[in-house]
Amino acid sequence: xxxxxxxxxxxxxxxxxxxxxxxxxxxxxxxxxxxxxxxxxxxxxxxxxxxxxxxxxxxxxxxxxxxxxxxxxxxxxxxxxxxxxxxxxxxxxxxxxxxxxxxxxxxxxxxxxxxxxxxxxx
Amino acid sequence: xxxxxxxxxxxxxxxxxxxxxxxxxxxxxxxxxxxxxxxxxxxxxxxxxxxxxxxxxxxxxxxxxxxxxxxxxxxxxxxxxxxxxxxxxxxxxxxxxxxxxxxxxxxxxxxxxxxxxxxxxxxxxxxx
Numbered sequence: 001x002x003x004x005x006x007x008x009x010x011x012x013x014x015x016x017x018x019x020x021x022x023x024x025x026x027x028x029x030x031x032x033x034x035x036x037x038x039x040x041x042x043x044x045x046x047x048x049x050x051x052x053x054x055x056x057x058x059x060x061x062x063x064x065x066x067x068x069x070x071x072x073x074x075x076x077x078x079x080x081x082x083x084x085x086x087x088x089x090x091x092x093x094x095x096x097x098x099x100x101x102x103x104x105x106x107x108x109x110x111x112x113x114x115x116x117x118x119x120x121x122x
Numbered sequence: 123x124x125x126x127x128x129x130x131x132x133x134x135x136x137x138x139x140x141x142x143x144x145x146x147x148x149x150x151x152x153x154x155x156x157x158x159x160x161x162x163x164x165x166x167x168x169x170x171x172x173x174x175x176x177x178x179x180x181x182x183x184x185x186x187x188x189x190x191x192x193x194x195x196x197x198x199x200x201x202x203x204x205x206x207x208x209x210x211x212x213x214x215x216x217x218x219x220x221x222x223x224x225x226x227x228x229x230x231x232x233x234x235x236x237x238x239x240x241x242x243x244x245x246x247x248x249x250x
Contacts (some may be wrong), residue, residue, distance in 0.1 A: 020216060023209050030206060045172075045179040052173055068162060075155045087132065104159070111162050118170045 003081045006101045008073045015074045022067035029064040053122040065115040069108045076104045144224075147208055147231040154205040161198035168195075186249075196249050203241040207234050 009015040040047065051057055084097040171182040185191045211234045215221040220230045 020213070023213060027206065027210065027213070030202075045176040048179070049173055072155075072159050072162070075152075076159055079152055079156060107159075111166060114166050115169075118166065118173060122173050 003077075006098070006105075007077050008070060015077075018070050019074050022071040025067040026064055026071065029060060032060070049122055052119065058119050061119055062116065065112055069112050073105065073108055077101065080104070142224075142228060143235070144227050144231045147211075147234055151205060151208040154201040154208070157197070157201040158205055161201060164194060164198050192249050196246065199245045199249075200242045203245060204238040207238040207241065 004010055007015055009018055036051070037043070052061065080097050080100055084093050084100065086093045089096070168182060171178045171185075173179075186195070211230050215227075215230070220226040
């Protein structure tokens with residue numbers, strides 16, 4: 001069963017590393033944003049827009065979005081290659097899995113473009 | 123593409139195997155991850171609405187009072203809370219803590235479930 005062609009890093013070790021680095025980045029963003037909401041319980045639009053239009057925050061948000069994309073790609077690849085297999089669902093599994101993987105990759109890239117559009121459209 | 127005709131029997135009927143808590147924590151990590159793949163759309167929609175204009179920011183605040191929207195956002199945040207807690211457990215194990223025996227793995231799995239439930243309870247209280 002050929003599966004590595006649709007993996008992100010083309011190797012298990014590379015995917016493992018990307019999964020960890022992206023996890024740390026997303027954790028940092030989550031801690032920051034939850035802390036920010038706690039520190040600013042009466043957040044208004046002007047303050048929120050000012051935060052998100054600053055260059056450091058735009059970069060932080062973009063790097064987080066890229067981490068989500070890489071993390072989701074690797075995670076969804078693991079799930080799809082584990083369960084949509086010839087052994088579990090029959091001879092059409094490879095075609096079905098490739099379809100879902102391409103759809104997953106398309107949605108992931110769409111998310112990235114959408115996030116850039118949001119962040120640089122403020 | 124050469125296909126290996128593998129006829130060897132495989133006994134992996136999950137239903138016949140009694141799984142330890144670590145397995146359930148792992149399976150739920152996967153399930154919450156797949157849920158989150160779709161929740162990204164909800165989070166991006168909220169980010170967009172909150173930043174597009176002052177009107178859309180206020181509209182989003184009103185949407186938070188709608189019970190159906192509350193439920194969808196609650197589901198996404200609950201999945202995020204569980205996935206983050208279970209993921210941080212892995213990051214702690216990466217640093218060499220609690221990965222030395224099955225016993226410590228089982229204890230950290232229990233701790234992750236308890237912590238995730240506490241965070242989900244806090245999210246529920248915050249939304250309501």
